Amino acid sequence: MSVRVIVEKCKGCSICVKCCPFSAIDMENKIAVIGDACTGCGVCVEECPFDAIEKTEDNVKKDLSEYKGVWVFAEQREGKLMPVVIELLGEAKKLAAEIGTDVSAVLCGDEVGALTHELFAYGADKVYQAVHPELKNYRTDAYTKVIQEAINQYKPEIILLGATHIGRDLGPCLAVRCDTGLTADCTKLEIDPEDKKIRQTRPAFGGNLMATIICPNHRPQMSTVRPGVMDKAEYVAGREGVAIRLNVNFEEDEIRTKIIKIVKEAGELASLTDAEFIVSGGIGLGSAEGFELLKKLADKLGGTIGSSRACVDSGWIDHSYQVGQTGTTVKPKIYFACGISGAIQHLAGMQSSDYIIAINKNENAPIFEVAYYGIVGDLYEVIPAILEEL
Amino acid sequence: MKILVCVKQVPDTNEVKIDPVKGTLIREGVPSILNPDDANALEAALAIKDNDPNVKVSVLTMGPPQACEMLRECLSMGADDAYLLSDRAFGGADTWSTSNTLAAGIRKIGDLDIIFAGRQAIDGDTAQVGPQTAQRLDIPVVTYVQHVQVIGNKVVVQRQMEDGYELIEVQTPCLLTAVKELNEPRFMSIYDIVDACSKEITIWGHEDIKLSPENCGLKASPTQVFRSFTPPTKGKGEMLNGTAAEMSKSLISKLKGLHVI
Numbered sequence: 001m002s003v004r005v006i007v008e009k010c011k012g013c014s015i016c017v018k019c020c021p022f023s024a025i026d027m028e029n030k031i032a033v034i035g036d037a038c039t040g041c042g043v044c045v046e047e048c049p050f051d052a053i054e055k056t057e058d059n060v061k062k063d064l065s066e067y068k069g070v071w072v073f074a075e076q077r078e079g080k081l082m083p084v085v086i087e088l089l090g091e092a093k094k095l096a097a098e099i100g101t102d103v104s105a106v107l108c109g110d111e112v113g114a115l116t117h118e119l120f121a122y123g124a125d126k127v128y129q130a131v132h133p134e135l136k137n138y139r140t141d142a143y144t145k146v147i148q149e150a151i152n153q154y155k156p157e158i159i160l161l162g163a164t165h166i167g168r169d170l171g172p173c174l175a176v177r178c179d180t181g182l183t184a185d186c187t188k189l190e191i192d193p194e195d196k197k198i199r200q201t202r203p204a205f206g207g208n209l210m211a212t213i214i215c216p217n218h219r220p221q222m223s224t225v226r227p228g229v230m231d232k233a234e235y236v237a238g239r240e241g242v243a244i245r246l247n248v249n250f251e252e253d254e255i256r257t258k259i260i261k262i263v264k265e266a267g268e269l270a271s272l273t274d275a276e277f278i279v280s281g282g283i284g285l286g287s288a289e290g291f292e293l294l295k296k297l298a299d300k301l302g303g304t305i306g307s308s309r310a311c312v313d314s315g316w317i318d319h320s321y322q323v324g325q326t327g328t329t330v331k332p333k334i335y336f337a338c339g340i341s342g343a344i345q346h347l348a349g350m351q352s353s354d355y356i357i358a359i360n361k362n363e364n365a366p367i368f369e370v371a372y373y374g375i376v377g378d379l380y381e382v383i384p385a386i387l388e389e390l
Numbered sequence: 391m392k393i394l395v396c397v398k399q400v401p402d403t404n405e406v407k408i409d410p411v412k413g414t415l416i417r418e419g420v421p422s423i424l425n426p427d428d429a430n431a432l433e434a435a436l437a438i439k440d441n442d443p444n445v446k447v448s449v450l451t452m453g454p455p456q457a458c459e460m461l462r463e464c465l466s467m468g469a470d471d472a473y474l475l476s477d478r479a480f481g482g483a484d485t486w487s488t489s490n491t492l493a494a495g496i497r498k499i500g501d502l503d504i505i506f507a508g509r510q511a512i513d514g515d516t517a518q519v520g521p522q523t524a525q526r527l528d529i530p531v532v533t534y535v536q537h538v539q540v541i542g543n544k545v546v547v548q549r550q551m552e553d554g555y556e557l558i559e560v561q562t563p564c565l566l567t568a569v570k571e572l573n574e575p576r577f578m579s580i581y582d583i584v585d586a587c588s589k590e591i592t593i594w595g596h597e598d599i600k601l602s603p604e605n606c607g608l609k610a611s612p613t614q615v616f617r618s619f620t621p622p623t624k625g626k627g628e629m630l631n632g633t634a635a636e637m638s639k640s641l642i643s644k645l646k647g648l649h650v651i
Contacts, residue, residue: 002482002608018418021618023401024481036454036481040608041615137556140521140531165551169533172485172518176525181486181612184516199616205513206403211618218612256530258559260546265554301651319571320552325515333650345404348621355650356627357641363629372627373644375637385638390651 002040002056005032009052016044016053021209041211067157067219070096073147074105074119074127075166077138081115083232083273084162088225089122090233091189092160095198098191101157104128106150108143110136120241122233127241128154132248134255137262138166141255144173150246151178156220158198160189163224171224181215182222187229187329197221207325207348228273228329229352265320272321277303278332280323280350281311284339284360284379288316293383294338300390306330306350308340324349338379342367359383391445391540393435394499395469396492396507396523397428399453399460403512424460427508429575431568434538435506436468436576446470448499452480452491458591465586466578473499477595482608485514489522491606494599496527504545505565509534517567524565532560536571 012030024037025044032044032053045053072088074081085105092103104126105119116127130146151159151174159174161167163185175182188201192214198221201212215221272278279298281290294305306328307321323330325345335353340346342358342365350356351370358371359379368374375382402423407416424432432449439445449464451457452475461472475495483491496505505524510517517533524531536555537548543562548555550569560566578586596606604610630637645651 018416036478036607038608039482039484039615041618043618140533144525165534165549168517169521169531172516172521173525173531175486175518176489176522179612181484182518183613184485184514184518203621204515204618205401205406206515207621208403208406209618210621212616213613214616215613256561256564257532260557260559262551262556263554334645343404344621351621355645355648368629369626373641374627374629375641376629377634377637381634382638385634386642388635389638389642 003034003038003042003045004054004056005034006052006054007031009050011050011052013049015047015049019043019047021205064157064217064219067155069101069154069156070099070103070158070160071156071220072103072105072124073159073161073167073170074107074115074124075138075162075164076107076109076115077166079109079111079115081118082162082164082227084164084167084225084227085119086122086232087227087230088160088162089119089124091225091230092158093123093233095158095189095191098193099157099196102126104156106130106147108135108138108146116243121235121237121239123236123239125241126244128244128246130246130248132250134250135248137259138170139255139257139259140169140173141257142250143170144177145250145254146246146248147174148177151220159220159222161222161224163226167224171222175222178220180218180220180222181213182224183213183215184224186223186225189223189225198223203325203348207344226329228331271304272306272323272328272330275304275330276333277301277336278306278323278330278334278350278353279303279336279338280306280308280340281317281338282308282340282346283310283314284341285311285316286339290339290379291317293380294336297336297383297387300387301334303332303334308343308346337367337371338383340367341365342370391438391442391503392501393438393445393447394496394502394505395428395432395435395447395449395464396505396520397432397449397451397460397464398425398508398511399423399451399457400425400511400513422456422460424463425508425511427510427568427570429508430570430572431506431508431566432464432467432469433573433575434535434566434568435504437573438504438538438540439468448473450492450495450499451475452483452488452495455593461591462586463578465589466583467576468579468582471589472591474591474593475595475599476593477606479596479603479606479609482611483606484611484613485516485518485522486613487607487611488519489526490610491599491601492519492523493526494601495594496523498594498599503562504540505529505563507565507567509567509569520565520567527563527565529563529565530560531565531567532558533567534569535566536569538566538572
């Protein structure tokens with residue numbers, strides 16, 4: 001798809017120059033000229049008051065009909081499925097129903113029996129199993145090879161991976177090996193009702209802009225999906241499916257990295273994505289000690305504390321507590337934003353919380369624009385008062 | 391030892407504002423900067439060079455001619471030379487296409503031991519170009535690198551995970567993507583700024599790196615932007631009034647009324 005200026009209609013108003021998110025349009029002799037930086041996003045098409053810019057479809061058509069089914073990368077660590085896998089299965093089920101196809105999981109590990117049954121229970125119709133001692137822990141070369149071979153053999157039309165530190169490593173490698181596109185960190189997936197292709201929506205420009213991406217002429221269509229965004233699949237005890245063993249062979253030196261050891265630190269991340277109550281602090285706390293007060297409220301509610309990026313950058317709290325575009329995406333029942341101004345990058349990570357409660361001294365703070373309840377006041381007075389009431 | 395650092399010039403997304411009336415991005419006056427993770431990648435390379443004067447550090451980018459400013463900044467931090475892949479045909483590239491072009495440039499530079507890149511760029515946040523470039527060059531890749539140690543022809547790195555890290559040994563040549571925890575990037579030095587002005591920046595187009603225009607840019611990109619829009623915000627809710635005690639009381643009773651606590 002590309003964008004074209006209809007020269008006869010262009011009046012030289014330069015509205016498109018100003019609205020282009022990629023600074024790709026210039027005026028030459030009072031006519032808009034689309035430059036190299038154009039991504040075909042179409043913002044200018046909508047904005048042009050004279051309908052002087054149009055989107056043109058590419059007419060490349062390949063036979064894509066061989067590719068069928070929705071696959072989920074069943075990421076396991078230490079023999080446990082990552083929570084995002086359950087979310088992906090929930091989403092895959094919806095997509096597959098709209099297309100009229102089935103859901104499969106791809107599972108790599110050294111022992112996969114119990115996890116296979118878990119995947120069936122969460123809705124996988126098939127589980128492709130790659131079993132080998134070398135697959136116990138994730139390594140780029142090993143997992144890429146095995147899954148690429150499976151893709152070439154079984155030809156799925158859609159593959160979903162969690163946007164974890166592993167999925168964001170594996171996804172790009174698979175996409176290049178399979179000569180297809182990949183959309184990173186999707187927050188919404190839909191099926192086009194007409195052509196049954198996937199539309200992948202993701203934040204860009206630090207959450208300032210949302211982009212819907214398509215992959216029209218290549219298969220499989222691949223997405224990594226932000227953990228904590230999609231609804232979990234339902235667990236149906238005893239549900240059965242078909243297990244398919246993949247052939248796994250490695251040549252010597254084919255896996256070019258070696259894990260010397262695995263070191264666990266923080267360990268709070270899971271509780272942040274799963275928490276029903278999050279009490280988050282921003283620069284308005286004034287110091288690292290402020291988190292102690294937030295912790296009291298979090299403990300009383302049975303939740304956890306979170307943080308804005310500013311506090312992490314100030315060294316007040318570990319990165320694993322950071323909520324937002326470059327941190328963790330959360331959707332608790334209640335999100336307390338205490339002394340957080342509400343930068344768009346932060347909002348991107350917490351906006352889908354059920355109830356947002358903002359406490360801030362500055363009544364003009366943007367956080368109040370997304371808050372269900374807003375309290376203008378000093379958090380050091382308000383939070384103790386809330387603790388009294390609970 | 392030869393090290394290459396892949397860098398990108400990006401708009402400072404912290405400075406990007408939304409036009410409140412039209413709901414579009416305001417790009418005017420937004421400064422272009424060296425992508426933050428790429429600064430960490432460059433610092434990692436320069437730190438290796440600090441300890442071994444035989445190390446040569448080159449920087450590579452794909453972008454419009456203005457990207458030369460950023461390359462000068464990299465040279466001023468201490469890089470030895472710089473390459474710019476710039477061609478109308480490269481425009482509008484997705485990560486598939488970008489990695490294809492970068493890999494072609496890297497093949498032409500040739501003979502490298504370590505390639506560093508930032509984990510991701512702040513305008514796209516995809517984290518895909520690093521690992522994809524490594525796949526095209528058929529060299530091992532480690533992403534999310536937070537610590538690097540060079541031992542002979544092997545590199546030992548810490549790969550950041552959500553709950554800790556993995557200590558990984560990787561053979562060279564390899565590609566490593568840097569996270570901000572890796573180091574604190576140095577400032578440009580006065581001596582190097584002066585020196586950087588005299589250094590040549592090599593500019594290559596598609597013919598120089600033996601790519602046909604069909605295999606570059608938007609034309610070669612499997613993914614396309616279907617549409618883009620500013621994210622909808624939740625409607626503003628209710629502002630509570632009164633003293634801290636009164637507001638707290640009202641808040642808790644409202645939340646209880648909603649059956650969420």
